[in-house]
Amino acid sequence: QKEVEQNSGPLSVPEGAIASLNCTYSDRGSQSFFWYRQYSGKSPELIMSIYSNGDKEDGRFTAQLNKASQYVSLLIRDSQPSDSATYLCAVNMRNTGNQFYFGTGTSLTVIP
Amino acid sequence: DAGVIQSPRHEVTEMGQEVTLRCKPISGHNSLFWYRQTMMRGLELLIYFNNNVPIDDSGMPEDRFSAKMPNASFSTLKIQPSEPRDSAVYFCASSYRSSYNSPLHFGNGTRLTVT
Numbered sequence: 272q273k274e275v276e277q278n279s280g281p282l283s284v285p286e287g288a289i290a291s292l293n294c295t296y297s298d299r300g301s302q303s304f305f306w307y308r309q310y311s312g313k314s315p316e317l318i319m320s321i322y323s324n325g326d327k328e329d330g331r332f333t334a335q336l337n338k339a340s341q342y343v344s345l346l347i348r349d350s351q352p353s354d355s356a357t358y359l360c361a362v363n364m365r366n367t368g369n370q371f372y373f374g375t376g377t378s379l380t381v382i383p
Numbered sequence: 384d385a386g387v388i389q390s391p392r393h394e395v396t397e398m399g400q401e402v403t404l405r406c407k408p409i410s411g412h413n414s415l416f417w418y419r420q421t422m423m424r425g426l427e428l429l430i431y432f433n434n435n436v437p438i439d440d441s442g443m444p445e446d447r448f449s450a451k452m453p454n455a456s457f458s459t460l461k462i463q464p465s466e467p468r469d470s471a472v473y474f475c476a477s478s479y480r481s482s483y484n485s486p487l488h489f490g491n492g493t494r495l496t497v498t
Binding site for chain 2: 302303305307313314315316317320322359361370371372373375376
């Protein structure tokens, strides 16, 4: 079992719709969770971080964390073509020092 | 804040040559990470340092790869001799170790092509 798992997609949504990206992780003691966006040919860019159970909203982005289910998600409301990218889930696992584990990423395409 | 700075941005070399990638982390960050990214394998952690000390190098593919961090503001990843299967994008990233809430910040990467 991989430490962090994501559906690789591709996920396609029409412009204006809600895109839902999901991630599960294996270490129950994990404390910090991050979503990165990576455009083709570019480096990963941090878009959201979440540390406590519940929802965290930032503009059109909402991160949701459920530690009991070891599940973290990212919702993108009013999806725009510029949101088309690969989204990487990252987890900082307490028992591994400061090591970050990444999922393989979900490719999102927003169709105009 | 200049961010994480990597050089070169692109490197094309022939099989058997030595390749050195360079990284300057964000000032004040005390953890540094080297990742490799390919279409097939995604983002792979090669090695990371805390306070200039290598903590986990289990991701380094083989002895041809080595990494150093002589001071808090500079790190190198060396491949000698290089092989075509080393072709990938290599990212350096840094964070502030003392806080688990500190995210990783990535450099722009070095695209390595070994022919």
